[in-house]
Amino acid sequence: xxxxxxxxxxxxxxxxxxxxxxxxxxxxxxxxxxxxxxxxxxxxxxxxxxxxxxxxxxxxxxxxxxxxxxxxxxxxxxxxxxxxxxxxxxxxxxxxxxxxxxxxxxxxxxxxxxxxxxxxxxxxxxxxxxxxxxxxxxxxxxxxxxxxxxxxxxxxxxxxxxxxxxxxxxxxxxxxxxxxxxxxxxxxxxxxxxxxxxxxxxxxxxxxxxxxxxxxxxxxxxxxxxxxxxxxxxxxxxxxxxxxxxxxxxxxxxxxxxxxxxxxxxxxxxxxxxxxxxxxxxxxxxxxxxxxxxxxxxxxxxxxxxxxxx
Amino acid sequence: xxxxxxxxxxxxxxxxxxxxxxxxxxxxxxxxxxxxxxxxxxxxxxxxxxxxxxxxxxxxxxxxxxxxxxxxxxxxxxxxxxxxxxxxxxxxxxxxxxxxxxxxxxxxxxxxxxxxxxxxxxxxxxxxxxxxxxxxxxxxxxxxxxxxxxxxxxxxxxxxxxxxxxxxxxxxxxxxxxxxxxxxxxxxxxxxxxxxxxxxxxxxxxxxxxxxxxxxxxxxxxxxxxxxxxxxxxxxxxxxxxxxxxxxxxxxxxxxxxxxxxxxxxxxxxxxxxxxxxxxxxxxxxxxxxxxxxxxxxxxxxxxxxxxxx
Numbered sequence: 001x002x003x004x005x006x007x008x009x010x011x012x013x014x015x016x017x018x019x020x021x022x023x024x025x026x027x028x029x030x031x032x033x034x035x036x037x038x039x040x041x042x043x044x045x046x047x048x049x050x051x052x053x054x055x056x057x058x059x060x061x062x063x064x065x066x067x068x069x070x071x072x073x074x075x076x077x078x079x080x081x082x083x084x085x086x087x088x089x090x091x092x093x094x095x096x097x098x099x100x101x102x103x104x105x106x107x108x109x110x111x112x113x114x115x116x117x118x119x120x121x122x123x124x125x126x127x128x129x130x131x132x133x134x135x136x137x138x139x140x141x142x143x144x145x146x147x148x149x150x151x152x153x154x155x156x157x158x159x160x161x162x163x164x165x166x167x168x169x170x171x172x173x174x175x176x177x178x179x180x181x182x183x184x185x186x187x188x189x190x191x192x193x194x195x196x197x198x199x200x201x202x203x204x205x206x207x208x209x210x211x212x213x214x215x216x217x218x219x220x221x222x223x224x225x226x227x228x229x230x231x232x233x234x235x236x237x238x239x240x241x242x243x244x245x246x247x248x249x250x251x252x253x254x255x256x257x258x259x260x261x262x263x264x265x266x267x268x269x270x271x272x273x274x275x276x277x278x279x280x281x282x283x284x285x286x287x288x289x290x291x292x293x294x295x296x297x298x299x300x301x302x303x304x305x306x307x308x309x310x
Numbered sequence: 311x312x313x314x315x316x317x318x319x320x321x322x323x324x325x326x327x328x329x330x331x332x333x334x335x336x337x338x339x340x341x342x343x344x345x346x347x348x349x350x351x352x353x354x355x356x357x358x359x360x361x362x363x364x365x366x367x368x369x370x371x372x373x374x375x376x377x378x379x380x381x382x383x384x385x386x387x388x389x390x391x392x393x394x395x396x397x398x399x400x401x402x403x404x405x406x407x408x409x410x411x412x413x414x415x416x417x418x419x420x421x422x423x424x425x426x427x428x429x430x431x432x433x434x435x436x437x438x439x440x441x442x443x444x445x446x447x448x449x450x451x452x453x454x455x456x457x458x459x460x461x462x463x464x465x466x467x468x469x470x471x472x473x474x475x476x477x478x479x480x481x482x483x484x485x486x487x488x489x490x491x492x493x494x495x496x497x498x499x500x501x502x503x504x505x506x507x508x509x510x511x512x513x514x515x516x517x518x519x520x521x522x523x524x525x526x527x528x529x530x531x532x533x534x535x536x537x538x539x540x541x542x543x544x545x546x547x548x549x550x551x552x553x554x555x556x557x558x559x560x561x562x563x564x565x566x567x568x569x570x571x572x573x574x575x576x577x578x579x580x581x582x583x584x585x586x587x588x589x590x591x592x593x594x595x596x597x598x599x600x601x602x603x604x605x606x607x608x609x610x611x612x613x614x615x616x617x618x619x620x
Contacts (some may be wrong), residue, residue, distance in 0.1 A: 030608055037606030051362070250601070257600040257607070264611035265583075266576045272615065273575075290567040291560075296347030297567070298340055301574035305582065 004035050008082050010073075012107050016277050019109055022126045030267075033126045040132040041253070042077075044240045047157030049143045054165040055189045059223035059232075064106055067138050075131030076108040078142040079124055107131060108151045122263045124156060127257070138236075154182035155259055158252055161232075161237045162186045166202070167197035180206055183216055185235050190221035191228065214242050214291075273304060314345050320383075320444050322417050329419055332436045340577075344438045351563070352441040353385075358469030359453045364475040369533035369542075370450050374416055376536075376543045377448050384420040385441035388452040389434055416439060416564045432573045435466060448546075465569055467551045468562055471542075472496045474513070476505035485505035490516055493526055495545050501530035501538065506589070512610040524552050583614060 006014035011088035021029040029149055039173065050056055064074045111127055123139060131139045143153045154160045188199045188209070203218045217235050221228035243249040274280045289295040295303075316324035332620040367388065376382045419438055434451065441449045453463045464470045472493035496517070498509045513528045527545050533540035553559040573577055584590045596614055599605040605613075 034606040034608045037600075038603040039605050165510055191584060253601050254597065258597060259598055260607040261600055261610055262576070264607040265579060265614060266572070268608065268611040269575060269579050270572065287564065290347075290571055291563050293348040293351050296344040297570040297574040298344045298485065298578065300571055301578040304575065305578055306586055 001032065001035065003097045003152065004032055006067055006128065007036070007134050008039060010104070012104075012134075015107055015134050016109070017131050019111070019127050022123050022130070023111065025085070025229070026079050028124070034127055036133040040129050042134040043128075043139050044159065044235060044236075045128060045132075045139045045141065047143065047153035047164060049153050049160070050052075050189075054136030054163045055223050056142050056163050057190055059163060059187070059221060059229075059280055060142055062107075062221075062223045062226050062229040063140065063233060063236075066229050068103060068105055070233070072133055072137040073105040075106075075134070075136035075139045076123060076142065077127050077131065079109040085139050107134065107136065109136065109242055118272045122260075123133070125263075128151075128156065128274070135202070155255055158237055159184045159250065164188050164199060165190045166193045176257045178210075183207075184239050185219070186212065187216055187219040187221045187232055188219045189223055192222045194226075196220055200300070221248050246271050269305075311342065311345065314342055314443075317346070317440065317444050318575055320414070322414075322444075325417055325440050325444050325598030326419070328440050329437050330566060332433050333421065339436070343439055343555045344442040345437050350439050353438075353442040353446050353449050354437060354469065354546075355442075355449045355467045356546060357451045357453065358464035358468045358473060359463050359470065360499075364446060364473045365533050366452050368474050369497070369499055369531060369539075370452055371475060372531075372533045372536050372539045373450065373543060373546075374418075376539050378415055380543070380561060382447040383415040383445055385416075385444070385446035385449045386452065387437050387441065387449065387455050388418070388420040391608070417444065417446065425505065432570075432577075435570055435573075438466065463591070465565055466554055468559065469494045469546055471546070474498050474502045474509060475500045489519075493517075494524065495527055495529070495542070497531045497538070497542055499530040499531045499533050502532045502535075506530055511617070522558070524549065578614075 002151070003014050003018060007018060017028070018032055020098055021028075022033065048056055048060060060076055060078075064076065068072050105310065109127065109131075111123060128139055139151060141157060160182050162185070164186065166188060186203055188196050188203070200218050200220060207218065208218050209215055217237065219228055219232055223229065240249075243252065272279070275285050283304065286295065286300045290297055290300050313324050313328060317328060328342055329340070330336075332343065335383055356371060358366055370386055374386065377384045418439065419441075421433060438449055438451065451463060451467060470492050472495070474496065476498060478520050496513055498513070500506070510528050510530060517526050517528065519525055529542055529545065531542055533539065550559075553562065582589075584593050593614065596605065596610045600607055600610050
């Protein structure tokens with residue numbers, strides 16, 4: 001397939017086209033992504049999450065420049081609706097990224113995942129594959145921090161970076177509510193604002209000193225000035241080495257593959273159920289019974305899957 | 311089942327027990343929820359979402375009191391990890407709700423949905439059913455606003471309330487990024503702080519004047535003092551009436567049922583695949599091939615579902 005060939009040579013327009021097809025759930029998209037699967041598995045996938053206002057996109061821009069200076073090819077997928085990469089287009093400030101936008105070794109893409117039942121997972125996984133297949137060494141995925149999405153990004157990424165900002169007890173409250181378990185590297189960004197040190201201290205006091213051989217570091221950065229960014233890049237490389245040496249990379253790949261396999265199973269099953277002869281009508285009939293409370297969803301599911309619908 | 315009988319009589323301890331079973335994915339939970347299905351369908355389900363700090367939980371507390379004074383039974387499910395109902399327990403401020411906590415006509419419950427692949431949907435839907443079955447007239451679901459989750463709560467709820475706070479362009483940025491389409495009622499809370507009026511004006515300028523016969527109102531509230539809360543409660547009742555009269559309630563129920571049916575189909579299918587004779591091994595073998603890039607997930611899914619695994 002010509003589009004795939006172009007992508008494998010690193011063509012950004014092919015990447016843009018394929019990711020748009022993924023977003024639009026184009027019939028061809030699934031086939032293309034299937035073809036890409038065996039061209040993946042070499043990139044380092046880095047999830048970056050944190051509250052709106054923590055400066056995640058500025059930090060990613062700085063990391064892109066840092067890794068470019070180290071000779072790495074870098075891709076970015078932004079699924080954070082508050083990201084300038086994503087929502088910013090509406091306000092006209094997408095320019096913030098143009099300094100790296102003309103470089104052939106960088107590709108940045110925002111994703112509109114809203115409206116897809118099933119969360120950010122499926123489309124984002126597919127988009128990451130596109131960036132892997134086009135030869136990116138590092139793929140950043142930016143999401144906003146809000147409970148469920150951190151877990152999803154932690155499943156998707158090899159290395160999860162939690163970006164916090166100085167100050168508020170709120171941040172600690174958010175932390176306690178779920179991201180202590182999933183961060184591999186923590187950074188307090190905007191560290192030139194007051195309160196960064198106490199935020200670092202607070203974080204260190206609640207984080208584990210050792211998590212299966214890895215001690216999650218707590219850094220400080222001022223992304224807008226590039227301060228602390230080389231150190232952050234070093235920690236990301238160290239974590240990737242740790243994953244490889246410890247065998248954890250294989251475990252992570254298995255989790256990623258299982259998420260994808262389950263999504264694919266659901267999609268394939270629904271397609272089978274609703275496109276077979278009479279299948280669509282049967283599905284609608286059963287759904288009607290769930291709506292009218294004549295059938296509960298689990299009984300309905302069992303009947304649909306066994307082909308019986310009394 | 312005794313637990314179900316107790317729940318149907320409004321027993322809060324039975325509700326607590328069943329929701330814990332749902333969270334723990336207890337083997338009995340699915341059966342119980344199935345039994346509850348035909349005792350549901352009468353409550354008004356109200357989703358409440360917005361950024362951390364907008365005062366969502368204080369607003370819900372005020373709405374609980376308001377609806378109690380109108381003789382309604384009220385349930386609350388908090389799936390927002392930053393909510394005092396949820397994360398607050400860690401900080402010891404769960405007390406904020408105790409003034410309504412002793413009332414038999416009120417039941418408040420936080421949900422730990424983290425770690426479940428598949429998002430907030432499934433467990434939250436089940437918990438809402440528990441509250442419907444115990445006889446609640448109004449069921450509030452609190453989530454934090456962050457892109458995907460608003461869409462999920464809009465699918466779950468009959469009426470979606472977007473809670474904003476005065477000030478920041480950030481709020482407008484967030485709004486533009488996805489919640490303009492899903493709010494049925496908007497309120498700028500903490501309206502005693504400066505900037506509420508301009509926030510209201512901004513919201514009104516971007517919201518549609520009419521959405522299929524409903525004009526999403528933009529209110530102001532000071533939840534901590536109860537200001538504007540009776541008006542908000544009135545708008546919620548009006549929206550519920552509108553849904554019933556226009557036939558939209560049926561459409562919403564169909565969407566809700568379809569989300570549940572699809573989740574149940576996935577669960578049932580995975581159970582079938584992995585518990586049948588040799589099924590678990592087959593599943594693991596295919597997963598191994600996906601991990602090693604010998605098979606792509608979609609081809610793997612088709613093979614698993616057709617029973618062929620060459």
